[in-house]
Amino acid sequence: MFSKILIANRGEIACRVIRTARRMGIKTVAVFSDADAQSMHVAEADEAVHIGASPVGESYLRGDRIIKAALSTGAEAIHPGYGFLSENPDFVDQVMAAGLTFIGPSADSIRAMGLKDAAKRLMEKAGVPVVPGWHGDGQALVLLAGKAREIGYPVLIKARAGGGGRGMRRVDDPDGFADALAGAKREAKAAFGDDAVLIEKYVEKPRHIEVQVFGDNHGNAVHLFERDCSAQRRHQKVIEEAPAPGITPEMRAAITDAAVKAALAIGYSGAGTIEFIVDASEGLRPDRFWFMEMNTRLQVEHPVTEMVTGVDLVEWQLRVAAGEPLPLAQDQIRLDGHAFEARIYAEDAAKGFLPATGTLHHLRFPSHAPRGAEMRVETGVRQGDAISPFYDPMIAKLVVKASGRATALSALVEALGETEIAGTIANVPFLVALASDDDFASGDVDTGLIGRKQEELTRIAPPSPHVDALAALAASGAKPRISAQDPWDALSGYAHFHPVRRRVDLRSGPDEVSFSVTARRDGRYEIAGADSSMLMAADDQAADARTARWPGHVTVFEGAVGHSFAIPDPFEAAEEAGAGGDALRAPMPGLVKIARVAVGDSVSKGHALLVLEAMKMEHTISAPHDGKVEEIAAEGAQVSEGTVLVRFAEG
Numbered sequence: 011m012f013s014k015i016l017i018a019n020r021g022e023i024a025c026r027v028i029r030t031a032r033r034m035g036i037k038t039v040a041v042f043s044d045a046d047a048q049s050m051h052v053a054e055a056d057e058a059v060h061i062g063a064s065p066v067g068e069s070y071l072r073g074d075r076i077i078k079a080a081l082s083t084g085a086e087a088i089h090p091g092y093g094f095l096s097e098n099p100d101f102v103d104q105v106m107a108a109g110l111t112f113i114g115p116s117a118d119s120i121r122a123m124g125l126k127d128a129a130k131r132l133m134e135k136a137g138v139p140v141v142p143g144w145h146g147d148g149q150a151l152v153l154l155a156g157k158a159r160e161i162g163y164p165v166l167i168k169a170r171a172g173g174g175g176r177g178m179r180r181v182d183d184p185d186g187f188a189d190a191l192a193g194a195k196r197e198a199k200a201a202f203g204d205d206a207v208l209i210e211k212y213v214e215k216p217r218h219i220e221v222q223v224f225g226d227n228h229g230n231a232v233h234l235f236e237r238d239c240s241a242q243r244r245h246q247k248v249i250e251e252a253p254a255p256g257i258t259p260e261m262r263a264a265i266t267d268a269a270v271k272a273a274l275a276i277g278y279s280g281a282g283t284i285e286f287i288v289d290a291s292e293g294l295r296p297d298r299f300w301f302m303e304m305n306t307r308l309q310v311e312h313p314v315t316e317m318v319t320g321v322d323l324v325e326w327q328l329r330v331a332a333g334e335p336l337p338l339a340q341d342q343i344r345l346d347g348h349a350f351e352a353r354i355y356a357e358d359a360a361k362g363f364l365p366a367t368g369t370l371h372h373l374r375f376p377s378h379a380p381r382g383a384e385m386r387v388e389t390g391v392r393q394g395d396a397i398s399p400f401y402d403p404m405i406a407k408l409v410v411k412a413s414g415r416a417t418a419l420s421a422l423v424e425a426l427g428e429t430e431i432a433g434t435i436a437n438v439p440f441l442v443a444l445a446s447d448d449d450f451a452s453g454d455v456d457t458g459l460i461g462r463k464q465e466e467l468t469r470i471a472p473p474s475p476h477v478d479a480l481a482a483l484a485a486s487g488a489k490p491r492i493s494a495q496d497p498w499d500a501l502s503g504y505a506h507f508h509p510v511r512r513r514v515d516l517r518s519g520p521d522e523v524s525f526s527v528t529a530r531r532d533g534r535y536e537i538a539g540a541d542s543s544m545l546m547a548a549d550d551q552a553a554d555a556r557t558a559r560w561p562g563h564v565t566v567f568e569g570a571v572g573h574s575f576a577i578p579d580p581f582e583a584a585e586e587a588g589a590g591g592d593a594l595r596a597p598m599p600g601l602v603k604i605a606r607v608a609v610g611d612s613v614s615k616g617h618a619l620l621v622l623e624a625m626k627m628e629h630t631i632s633a634p635h636d637g638k639v640e641e642i643a644a645e646g647a648q649v650s651e652g653t654v655l656v657r658f659a660e661g
Contacts, residue, residue, distance in 0.1 A: 011034070011036070011328070011329070011332050012036055012086045012087050012111070012328065012331075012332060013036065013037065013086065014036065014037040014038070014039065014056075014083070014084055014085045014086060015027075015031060015036055015037075015038060015039070015085055015086065015087045015088065015089055015113065015328070016038075016039040016040075016041065016076070016079060016080040016083065016085040016087070016088050016089070017038060017039070017040055017041070017051070017055070017088075017089050017091060018041060018070070018073075018076045018088050018089065018090050018091065018094065018095055018096075019070070019089075019090060019091025019092070019093070019094055019096075020041075020042065020043075020046055020049065020051055020070060020091075020390065020401065021049075021050075021051060021390030021391075021401070021402075021404070022388045022389050022390035022391075022404065022406065022407065023091040023092055023093075023308070023310075023390070024040060024051035024055075024091060024390060025050055025051050025054055025388075025389070025390050026324065026388055027089050027091065027324055028040075028051065028054050028055055030322055030324040030325050030328070031324075031328070033325075034325060034328065036328070037056045037057075038054075038055045038056050038057075039055060039056065039057045039058070039059060039079065039080065039083045039085050040052050040054075040055035040057070040058040040059070041058070041059050041060075041061045041069075041070070041075075041076055041079055042058055042059070042060055042061065042069075043060075043061065043062055043063060043064045043065075043066075043068070043069035043070065043400070044060075044062070044063050044064045044069075045064035045396075045398045045400050045401075046064075047060070048395075049390065049391075049395065050389075050390050050391060050392055050395065051390055057083055059079035059082070059083065061075040061076060061079060062075060064398065064400045065400055066094065066400065066401070070094045070095070071094060071095060073095055073098070073100075073101040073104055073105075074104070076088065076095070077104060077105060077108050077110065080108075080110055081108060081110070085110070086110065086111060087110060087111035087112070087113050087331060087332075088105050088110055088111070088112055088113065089113040089114075089324075089327070089328075090112070090113070090114055090307065091307075091308070092305075092307050092308050092309065092310060093402070096114065096306075096307040096308075097120055097124060097305070097306050097307055098120070099117035099118075099120040099121045099124065100117070102114070102115075102116065102117040102120060103117050111331055111332075112331070113280070113327050113328060113331040114280045114281075114306070114307060114327070114331070115225075115278055115279050115280045115282065115306050116277075116279060118276075118277075119276045119277065119278050119279070119306060120306045122276045123276065123303070123304040123306050124171065124306070125170045125171060125206075126145070126168060126169075126170045126171075126208055126302075126303050127145035127146065127147070127170050127206075127208045128145075128170075129301075129303060129304060130143075130145045130208075130301065131145060132275065132276070133272055133275070133301045135275075136271055136272060136275035137271060138268045138271055138272050138275075138301045139268065139299065139300045139301060140300055140301050141210050141211060141213070141287055141300035141301070141302065142161060142210070142211045142300075143157075143161060143165075143166075143208060143209050143210030143211055144157035144158075144160075144161065144208060144209040144210075145208050147206075149205075149206055149207070151188060151191060154167075154187075154191060154207070154209055155184065155187050155188070155191075157209050158181065158184070158187055158209050159184065161209060161210070161211050162211065163181065163182055163183055163184070163212075164180055164181060164182045164212040164214075165180075165181050165209050165210065165211060165212055166178065166179070166180055166181075166209070166210045166211075166212045167179045167180075167181060167190055167191055167194045167207050167208075167209060168194075168207060168208055168209075168210060169194060169197070169198030169201070169202060169204070169205075169206070169207055170198075170204065170206045170207060170208050171198065171202040171203075171204040171206070172198065172201055172202035172204075175242075175244050175245025175246045176197050176198065176201040176202075177194045177195070177197045177198030177201060177202070177205075177207065178194060178245050179191070179193060179194045180212055191207070193628065194207055195207060196603070196628070197628050200603075200623065200628075213287055213288075213289050214289075214291065215289065215290050215291040215456045215458070216240070216287050216288065216289065216290070216456055216457045216458070217238065217240045217254070217287075217288040217289075217290040217294070217455070217456055217457070218238070218239045218240045218242065218247075218285065218286075218287065218288070218302075218457055219236050219237070219238050219239070219240070219254050219257075219265065219286050219288050219294075219299065220236065220237050220239055220283050220284060220285040220286065220309075221233050221235070221236050221237075221265060221266050221268075221269035221283065221284045221286070222234040222235065222236075222237065222281070222282075222283055222309075222312070222315045222323075223269050223270060223272075223273040223278065223281075223282050223283065223284055224280070224281055224282070224323075224326055224330070224336060225273050225274075225277075225278040225279045225280065225282070225330075225336075226279055226330045226334070226335050226336045227279050227330065227333060228335045228336075229277075230335060230336050231270050231273040231274050231278060232270065232336060232338070232339070232340045232343060233266040233269050233270050233340070233343075234315050234319050234321060234323075234343055235252060235253055235262070235266065235315065235318065235319065235343075235345050236252065236253055236254050236257065236262065236265060236266065237250050237251065237252045237253075237254070237311055237314055237315060238250065238251050238252070238253075238254035238255060238455070239285075239311060240455045240456050240457050240459070241444060241450065241455055241459065241460060242457050242460065243363050243460045243461070243464075244363060245457075247310070247311060247353065248352070248353055248441070248444065248460065249350060249351065249352050249353070249422075249441065249444060249445065249450075250311035250314055250350070250351045251314060251348065251349065251350045251351070251415075251418075252314040252315055252317070252318045252348070252349050253318065253345060253348065254294070255415060255453030255455070256293065256294055256453050257294050258294060260296050261294045261295065261296050261299075263296075264296035264299070265286060265296075265299055268284070268286075268299075268301070269284035269286075272284050272301065272304060278306075279330060280306075280327055280330055280331065281307065281308045281309075281312070281323050281326065281327050282304055282305060282306050282307070283304065283305040283309045284301065284304050285301075285302045285303050285304070285305065286299045286300060286301060286302060287299070287300050287302050288300075290456055308323060308324070308327065310353070310407070311351050311407075313349075313351055313386065313388060313407065313409045314349040314350065314351045314409060314411075315349075317347070317349035317384065317386075317409060317411040318345055318346055318347055318348065318349050318411065319343055319344065319345065319346070320344070320346065321337075321338070321343070325337075347411050347412060347413050347414070347418070348411065348412060348413070348414055348415040348417075348418045349409060349410065349411040349418060350409070350410055350411075350418055350419060350422045350445075351407050351408070351409045352407070352408045352409075352422060352426060352441045352445070353404060353407055353441075354404070354405045354406045354407070354408060354429065354431075354436060354437065354438060354441070355403050355404055355405060355436065355437045356368065356397040356403040356404075356405055356434045356435065356436055357403060357435070357436070357437050358435045358597075359437045359439070359440035359467070359468040360468045360469070360470065361597075362629075363437070364597055364598070364629065365403045365598060365624065366397065366403060366434050366435045366436075366598065367396070367397050367398065367399050367403070367434065367598055367599065368396070368397055368433050368434030368435075369394065369395070369396045369397075369433045369434070370391060370392070370393055370394060370395050370396070370397065370405070370431065370432075370433045370434065371393070371394070371432050371433035371558065371560030371561070371563075372393060372430060372431065372432035372433060372558035372560060372565065373391070373392065373393040373395075373405075373430070373431055373432075373433075374393075374429070374430040374431075375387045375389075375406065375408070375425075375428075375429055376424075376425045376428040376429065379410070379421070379425070380410070380420070380421035380424040380425055381421075382412055382413070382417055382421065383410050383411060383412040383417065383418060383421035384410065384411045384412070385408070385409065385410045385411075385421070385425055386409045387406055387407070387408055387409070388406060388407040388409065389405065389406035389407070391405060391406070397434050399598060399599035399600070399624060405431065405436060408422070408425055408426060408429065410422045410425055415453070416451075419445055419451060422445050423442055423445050423446055426438055426441050426442045426445070426570050427442060427569050427570045429570070430556065430558065430565075430567050430572065431572060432558040432560055432563070432565035432572055432574060433560055435574075436572070438570050438571075438572070439470055439570045439571045439572075440467055440468050441570070442569070442570040443466075443467045443468070444460065444467055447459075447463065447467065449463075470571055471571075472518070473518060473566070473568070473573040474568070475539070475545050475546075476545070476546060477566045477568055477573050478516075478523065478525070478539075478545060479525070479537040479545035479546035479548075480546070480555065480557055480566045481516055481557070481564050481566045481573065481575045482514045482516060482525035482527055482537050482545075483527060483535055483537055483546075483548065484557040484559055484564045484566070485514050485516060485559070485564045485575065485577050486512050486514050486527040486535075488527070488529075488535055510528070510529045511526055511527070511528045511529075512526070512527045512528075512529075513525070513526055514526070514527055514577075515577070515578050516564070516575040516576070516577060516578075517575060517576040517577075517578050518573070518574075518575050518576075522578060523539075523540060524540045525537055525538065525539060525540070525545070526538045526542070533549060534547060534548065534549050535547070535548055535549070556568075558572075562576060562577050563575060563576055563577060564577065592637065592657065592658040592659075592660060593654045593656070593657045593658070594619070594631065594633075594634065594654070594655050594656040594657070594658075595652050595653060595654055595655060596622065596649045596650065596652060596653045596654075596655050597629075598622075598624050599624060599648075599649065599650050600622040600623055600624030600629070600648075600649060601622070601623040601624070601646070601647070601648055601649075602620055602621075602622060602623075602643045602644065602645055602646065602647045602648075602649060602655070603620075603621040603622065603623045603628060603645070604620060604621040604645060605619075605620045605642055605643070605644070605645050606618045606619060606620055606621070607619050607620075607639050607642060607656075608639065608642065609639055609640065609641060609642060610638070610639065611638070611639045612636075612637070612638050612639075613633045613636065613637060613638075613639060614633065614636050615633055615634065615635050615636055616632050616633060617632060617633045618630050618631075618632055619631050619632060619633055619639075619642070619655070619656050620642065620643065620655060620656070622649075622655070631655060631656070633656075637658035637659065638658060638659040639656060639657075639658065639659075640657045640658055640659040641654070641656065641657035642655070642656050642657075643655045643656070
């Protein structure tokens, strides 16, 4: 077994690998960029090496620097995590050439499955069912449009390299094909350096079911059952579960047999996932699933498989890479219970799941598992850390397991409801809404479920008067006396002859509301609205009742929802009032990829103005109202959050 390994990744997966390595007595080396100098994975590793600037192209994608760090620290092997260089066969060759071990499959296996078109041809030869489509080399618009007509609309354009929904477009009719193809190719080129695509038939009620496989260097391959990853937004997974709801013994036998057959066809070693698209229009049938692709690495959602099998997949990776055979034979791997994983992201679900940045001024996960369940939280951030524009905006993965699906789902909802995040917007309310949805709860889920119900699932009710009152109380400076740092703080409500009344102004969205907070002599507070109507009477302990105070803001948690209020700065308000104009600002840092309008153009509400590339995705910025363009950011401009992208002529 290795005595020291280097982890060529960051965030929660780096912390995950460190945890298992430590348990096995293996020392770990972390690598980090400028943005990650104070990160959690750096703090938890035994050693850490700086490898470059914050952009991934100058750090985590620099295989030469990573290999140099491994050699200089005496590491014997490199674990790639997922993403970055984990499925780069050239990097694997470089690792092996340096005399190090790559903790993953061979370069040949990665190459065999790295391009979706070639992989599907290989699977056809191996007898694995493949979805109807065009997987050839030709990339001319006329050819691809003709193939789409032959296949029959709707079709799916997919980048042949990479994954995660990047370079993927659904097209419903011939009129939209050319624009969709151009967008898919552009995004694929930016993400993977390869703009080639393939065309597939779009399955109308698709389920995304994948099988965890594992091989060793002794010719063995097994499966660890299936996961259902059908709950997706923008082709990216949101909540995964194991086992797949509604699966029959016949369906499980067929899909897992196909997965093992796929792994054996390429002599696979290590952890891998065979992803299938399933037509669920008539339930889960053994003749209605097709191979989509293979992920030749550990998956983000691997914890649900670990929870229901009791297997530590990272430990298996380390043992297999060290030359050991698989720890268990197929008939020794058991399925026990049901598990869910919810991906908690910094993103605005109500705005099309727009990625967000910010500092995690307040971060609190449930302190214990819900009754009747097991729970684990996978994260690579701590309170006070920043969500950077340079990397994926995942905050954590919350994983629960119980004896049955209903109990596990109830535990997931409960645990998410106790999760508190302030400082950046997060998707926790959306996750609870999805997990509570009747169709999802019944197991009737397909990849289009979120899209069909997006408005309903992302709608958040405005704060209640009770929440308003708690926010005003917290913003007023009221605090429990037992936690006062200064003894004079205990006298915050004291006055010689009359109660102290304070005015508190708060902003929720575009609305600014005033409150009066009156401190009584008995230590209690009265909170009234602008019209003097009583909202609440409470003691100062209520100021910390699921509230978080952070610079210029206060957040009140009501179930899964965190209602954040800004405490207006009068100087800032005066500055905004004098600025004038009608501007559309960048919602996050990014690169202006394409400008679709020019100065002087008249646009209507919803008109596409420009394409902003941020958080590894392309985001179309549209006009919020009718107007005439007076100013627009130049193509190729790197903008920060709040930068004016488009300014409209007044009036």
